Amino acid sequence: MLKINNLHANIEDKSILKGLNLEVKAGEVHAIMGPNGAGKSTMASVIAGKEEYEVTGGTIELNGEDISELAPEERAHNGVFLSFQYPVEIPGVSVTNFIKTAINETRKAKGLEDMPAKDMLKMIREKSELLEIDRKFLSRSLNEGFSGGEKKRNEIFQMAMLEPKLAILDETDSGLDIDALRIVANGVNKLKSKDNAVIVITHYQRLLDYIVPDFVHVLHDGKIVKTGDASLALELEAKGYDWIKQELV
Amino acid sequence: MELKDKILSSYVAFENEVDINSDVHEIRTEALENFEKLGFPTKRLEAWKYTSLNSVLKEDYSMFPNKCTSVELADVKKYFIHDIDTYKVIFIDGKYSPFLSETTHDKIDVCLMSAAFAKPKYQPVIKKYFNKVAKQDNLTSLNTAFAKEGAYIHIPKNTEVQKPIQIINFSTCADVSTMVQPRNLIVVEENAHVQIIERHQSLTSNAVLSNVVTEIFAEKSATVDVYKIQNDDINASLVDNTYVDQKSNSVVSVHTFSFGGNITRNNLNFYQNGEHIDSILKGVTIIEGKQHVDHHTLVHHIEPNCESHQDYKGIYDERSTAVFNGKVIVEKEAQKTNAYQQNNNVLVSDKATINAKPQLEIFADDVKCSHGCTIGQLDDDALFYMQQRGIPQKEGKALLMYAFANTVLESVKIPEVKSRITKLIAKKLGVNIGFDL
Numbered sequence: 223m224l225k226i227n228n229l230h231a232n233i234e235d236k237s238i239l240k241g242l243n244l245e246v247k248a249g250e251v252h253a254i255m256g257p258n259g260a261g262k263s264t265m266a267s268v269i270a271g272k273e274e275y276e277v278t279g280g281t282i283e284l285n286g287e288d289i290s291e292l293a294p295e296e297r298a299h300n301g302v303f304l305s306f307q308y309p310v311e312i313p314g315v316s317v318t319n320f321i322k323t324a325i326n327e328t329r330k331a332k333g334l335e336d337m338p339a340k341d342m343l344k345m346i347r348e349k350s351e352l353l354e355i356d357r358k359f360l361s362r363s364l365n366e367g368f369s370g371g372e373k374k375r376n377e378i379f380q381m382a383m384l385e386p387k388l389a390i391l392d393e394t395d396s397g398l399d400i401d402a403l404r405i406v407a408n409g410v411n412k413l414k415s416k417d418n419a420v421i422v423i424t425h426y427q428r429l430l431d432y433i434v435p436d437f438v439h440v441l442h443d444g445k446i447v448k449t450g451d452a453s454l455a456l457e458l459e460a461k462g463y464d465w466i467k468q469e470l471v
Numbered sequence: 472m473e474l475k476d477k478i479l480s481s482y483v484a485f486e487n488e489v490d491i492n493s494d495v496h497e498i499r500t501e502a503l504e505n506f507e508k509l510g511f512p513t514k515r516l517e518a519w520k521y522t523s524l525n526s527v528l529k530e531d532y533s534m535f536p537n538k539c540t541s542v543e544l545a546d547v548k549k550y551f552i553h554d555i556d557t558y559k560v561i562f563i564d565g566k567y568s569p570f571l572s573e574t575t576h577d578k579i580d581v582c583l584m585s586a587a588f589a590k591p592k593y594q595p596v597i598k599k600y601f602n603k604v605a606k607q608d609n610l611t612s613l614n615t616a617f618a619k620e621g622a623y624i625h626i627p628k629n630t631e632v633q634k635p636i637q638i639i640n641f642s643t644c645a646d647v648s649t650m651v652q653p654r655n656l657i658v659v660e661e662n663a664h665v666q667i668i669e670r671h672q673s674l675t676s677n678a679v680l681s682n683v684v685t686e687i688f689a690e691k692s693a694t695v696d697v698y699k700i701q702n703d704d705i706n707a708s709l710v711d712n713t714y715v716d717q718k719s720n721s722v723v724s725v726h727t728f729s730f731g732g733n734i735t736r737n738n739l740n741f742y743q744n745g746e747h748i749d750s751i752l753k754g755v756t757i758i759e760g761k762q763h764v765d766h767h768t769l770v771h772h773i774e775p776n777c778e779s780h781q782d783y784k785g786i787y788d789e790r791s792t793a794v795f796n797g798k799v800i801v802e803k804e805a806q807k808t809n810a811y812q813q814n815n816n817v818l819v820s821d822k823a824t825i826n827a828k829p830q831l832e833i834f835a836d837d838v839k840c841s842h843g844c845t846i847g848q849l850d851d852d853a854l855f856y857m858q859q860r861g862i863p864q865k866e867g868k869a870l871l872m873y874a875f876a877n878t879v880l881e882s883v884k885i886p887e888v889k890s891r892i893t894k895l896i897a898k899k900l901g902v903n904i905g906f907d908l
Contacts, residue, residue, distance in 0.1 A: 270859050274851070294858035295867075303859075310856040314877030315870060320860070323870065323904055328861035363874075380860060 229280035238264040240444035249416040256441035266392045270304040299331040301387030305377040312364040349382040353409045370397025390421045395429040407432030427459035502615035509609040521794045521826040522765040530678045532650035540643040558636040560622040565651040580625040587623040604716040614684040621654035626663040635666040648678035655685040659693040666696045673707035685713045689721035697725045703732040719745030727754040729764045740769040748777040755876045759788035772805040781812040787823035798830040812842040869900035
């Protein structure tokens with residue numbers, strides 16, 4: 223599904239990604255871990271197409287097509303979803319209105335008519351039940367005054383509505399209490415299928431108790447330096463990152 | 472001939488059409504002398520420093536155009552709020568259009584200034600209110616000198632008017648440039664309530680200059696809501712002079728939506744002559760090209776325990792220019808005043824200009840006065856967030872601008888007006904999304 227080859231990316235002449243390789247197949251869950259400043263969030267933003275990052279080398283292929291030159295919305299239309307670490311507050315636009323616009327703009331890009339209001343409502347009802355979201359919450363302004371947990375749950379709700387092929391969860395666990403974490407993780411698990419893939423970026427192992435990864439990668443200094451199975455996350459939790467850095471020397 | 476001279480010399484012809492033996496005509500003549508003395512405003516005046524009328528005043532205007540083109544309802548229906556029942560006072564090239572209007576004398580008076588000036592039964596109201604709150608500055612004096620036609624609205628005590636009133640001035644002249652001086656008088660007696668929608672619309676590509684004066688009197692506990700829709704042709708300019716006199720416990724709101732025109736100048740003045748008054752002044756401006764919109768507001772807090780709320784949002788693209796000058800005066804007697812002013816501006820293009828100036832003159836010592844003024848760009852992170860969800864950049868920007876303007880829209884009380892404004896914003900921003908789904 224996703225194939226990243228020797229990816230290099232800068233922000234304002236500062237090199238952040240320095241030859242990143244990653245392959246994610248449909249049906250897989252990959253976890254990206256690593257110390258602060260390793261480039262984890264940059265990787266997520268670069269895959270999603272944030273313009274302030276400049277790709278200086280390498281390719282990002284989604285289902286065989288190089289997407290590294292596409293606008294962020296075109297990548298979204300191709301099935302890339304990024305759950306933001308810090309979702310933006312947009313006063314005056316309700317959650318429902320926003321997601322309707324997002325879905326219909328995506329459909330428009332594919333040459334489809336707007337989703338009939340009845341179907342939209344039904345889908346909203348189903349997905350909000352799945353994520354235990356109160357309907358009242360949906361008429362509030364997007365992320366405005368939301369708690370950390372509400373923001374993250376709202377991200378996963380949007381993911382559920384948009385049904386992406388590749389979902390990247392950037393520190394979705396930060397700011398969540400254990401109940402919210404469980405709800406969010408259950409939501410992700412229910413949405414997982416053999417046709418889509420998930421990349422989980424996290425500092426801590428605890429999210430991986432709920433979303434069990436097929437692969438765990440350690441990102442350090444803009445590159446993936448170690449790959450293992452779920453047990454690698456436990457090892458990192460116990461031992462920290464220093465032993466990996468030492469292995470590299 | 473210079474426009475000023477042309478105006479002065481046309482007064483003789485004007486006098487043939489009005490009753491020159493009336494009290495009103497004395498007021499007119501005095502106003503003409505005042506205009507003769509003051510002339511048109513120039514950039515040397517502080518209040519006109521950033522708005523030049525020079526280009527507009529060069530036109531060879533016809534002061535008293537005959538009704539140029541007959542207008543069919545089908546042609547202009549789109550400029551009405553037509554999905555609800557309303558009273559309508561409609562003018563074409565300064566002349567009343569009985570065909571398009573829907574006036575009333577059933578308990579309330581929604582009719583014409585020309586009738587109110589002429590008929591004896593209206594004289595007590597005219598005598599008490601006409602030209603009593605209007606300031607005698609250049610352009611108001613010019614309007615007063617030629618005050619003859621406009622909307623006359625009188626709402627008696629304890630009356631809640633069920634239908635909004637639309638005042639629309641159309642310009643149609645295809646072979647001459649026209650200058651019109653509409654004059655409106657709105658008197659809302661004690662504990663009465665009325666909603667008014669005002670629009671000036673040119674149907675021609677010829678130059679039009681509308682110099683409008685509206686006086687609004689809100690007696691004790693009256694409520695008046697005014698919505699001004701300014702979305703005119705690129706060759707049409709507007710000077711809107713609105714004066715509001717409020718008595719105790721009254722609430723008056725004026726929402727101004729400025730989406731187009733050549734030069735648009737709004738002089739909005741509130742005078743609080745009583746206690747526990749609330750004055751609400753809000754506006755959204757979205758312009759591009761070389762359009763210019765100037766909001767000059769004044770709230771004069773004269774007595775204690777009153778409030779004022781100002782919220783102006785502006786979005787400027789291309790080479791458009793704008794002014795916000797918000798003056799708040801709090802007199803020494805006006806203790807416990809709560810005056811709030813907010814002015815936020817987004818410059819979409821680096822060639823656009825906004826001159827923003829909050830101006831507070833506070834002589835009382837126990838008051839709450841806050842003001843905030845910002846000038847910025849759209850938030851890139853918010854835009855990326857929208858794009859990431861599949862919303863293209865153009866639509867994402869539009870959604871952000873709509874969200875930015877929403878604090879003004881949410882206080883619009885007539886749903887059909889709100890929905891119309893929302894559609895105008897979408898059209899203005901070139902997107903096909905229903906913001907208020």
